[in-house]
Amino acid sequence: MSTPPKAADRPAAPAESLRGILLSRGYGKLLLLSVLLGVPIALACFFFVSLQHEIQHAVWESLPRAVGHAEPPWWWPLPSLLLAGLLLAPVVTRLPDGGGHVPVHGLGGPPLGPRALPGVVFAALATLPLGVVLGPEAPLMALGSGLALLAVRSAKRTAHPEAAMVLGTAGSTTAISTILGGPLVAAVMMVEAAGLAGPRLVVLLLPCLLASGVGALVFTGFGEWTGLSIGALRLPSVPPNTGPDAGDFLWGVPVAVLIALIVGSAHRLGYVTEGWTARRTAVRTVAAAVAVGVCISAYALVTGRSPAEAALSGQVTLGALAADPHAWPVAALVMLVLCKGVAWGICLGALRGGPIFPAVLLGAAAGVACSGLPGFGTTAALAVGIVTSASVVTRLPVTSAVLAVLLMGPDANNQMPLIAVCSVVGFITAQLLERKSPPGPS
Incomplete structure (x- = not known):
């Protein structure tokens, strides 16, 4: 009969292994570095988004008024988008990483390094x-991961590729938390x-949560101190409601399927x-x-409305739609x-x-059109549209549900059951569509 292995010879239990990692000096330095990186990354993101918002305000509000229009005329997007294409063409063909990931593939992919930042x-x-x-997400x-990896390279810590990966992910998380x-x-x-389990998940998550918390604090604080607009995805107000009833669930599920088909079809156009x-x-x-x-x-x-409603990421239009959905004719929402x-x-x-912001507006508009x-x-x-579209485009149903709950604000508790169900419905519908016709560039 063989003797049982000694305690020293047995592999460490997952909890013991996790405890050893969390209490190690190296991991403590990693957490401290996450905090230190969160502040400058959040500041960089703040000024990046603020500058983008100021340019957007100039193009779509100040400049039309300067040439005698109360709002952008119908033809305004034609020269504006032509200029955008001319500016982007040399970036995607000549600069490293082509100006970032192709957005049809979502927010995934490896963190972009410092070479891609310009x-x-x-x-x-x-x-x-x-x-x-x-959207700007x-x-x-990319800005968050690039700055984090640049800091790692400057500190000559590239001998630890796993630490660099964690810090790069923490930088991305800091950036996305601000918006x-x-x-x-x-x-x-x-x-x-991440698709990770057990200790590896905790090891990755803690620096991300720590850095993103510090980043969100700095980002929000600078918005209040400077008075600059940060353009975060939020709804200033939503229509009052006592909670979903049988009719909401009766219509919510088929409407979620319809929205998933609409957003999924538009998303597939991206592969083409x-x-x-x-x-x-x-x-x-x-x-x-x-x-x-x-x-x-x-x-x-066709609608006689401002072209700015259909242009850009949709943050402003989403807020206007949520604040007064009855001001929008169904025909305008369909268009x-x-x-x-x-x-x-x-x-x-x-x-x-980024692919998320416009998708959320599409889902919200389709949902309100069905209301x-x-x-x-x-x-x-509105809740069905937001959560379904986010679930379709991100393929992350839990994240989409949390985002929808935060956007719905005080009414979130009432809508939470419907949000949870429709998040799953949207995710499954997107999976079925993808299985039926696998995406990919031709």
Whole structure:
């Protein structure tokens, strides 16, 4: 009979291994470095987003008034998006990493290093304010990871690749927490996206949560101290509601499926555009930007409303829609979903930016357009649209549910059951669509 191994010979239990890592001197330094990196990364993100917002204000508000228009005329997006394409074309063809990840692939991929920073920053500041239908979240994550890895390289810590990976991820998490409502969404995103388990998950999560918490504090504080707009994704107000009833659930699930089909179809257009722009990239990048301008101008021509509603990331339009959804005719909402959806799909495969913000507006607009169904409340429709679209585009249902809960504010508790169900419905519908027709550039 063999003798049992001695305690010293047995492999350490997961809890013992985790405890050893957390109490080690190296991991303590990693946590301290996460805090130290969170402050400058948050400041960089603050000024990046503020500058982008100021340029956007100049292009879509100050400049039209300066040339005699109370609001941008219907043709305004055409020269604006043409300029965006001309500025972006040399970035995607000549600079390292092409100005960042192609947004149709989501926020995933390895953290971008310092070499990619000039292209990412220029592409975002030069094109997003001109009307590109993408958000700032992907450039912010690239900025956060690039600055974190630059600090690691400057400190000559590249001999520890795992530490560099954790710090790069912490930098990205710090950046995304500044724009998605705080560290909670960022932490849940890391948990869900990492696909890790046990001690490895905790080791990765703690620096991310710590850095994002410090970053969110600095980011929010500077917004109050300076008075500059930071353009975070938020809803100033939502329609009052007592909570979802049977009618909300009866309509909520099929409406979630419909929204998932709409957002999923627009997202698939991004793969087609990516394949098309892979050849003759410079010329076709400009052509894609012009096509986006045509879509936005078409919305303004048909509806008689401002083209700014269909342009840009959709943060401002989402707030206006949530504050007064009854001010929007159903026909205008349908045209917004159609025109902005096509423009977003083109941008996903050809331009640079983040995919989440426009998708959330598309889902919210589609949900509110369906709120006229008998027994379907406006607030419930808004919640269904937000969570379903976020779940489809991110493939992270838990993160999407947390984001929707934070956006719904005081009414979140009432809508939470519906949000949870529709998040899963949107995720499963997106998976079924993907299985039926696997995405990929042609």
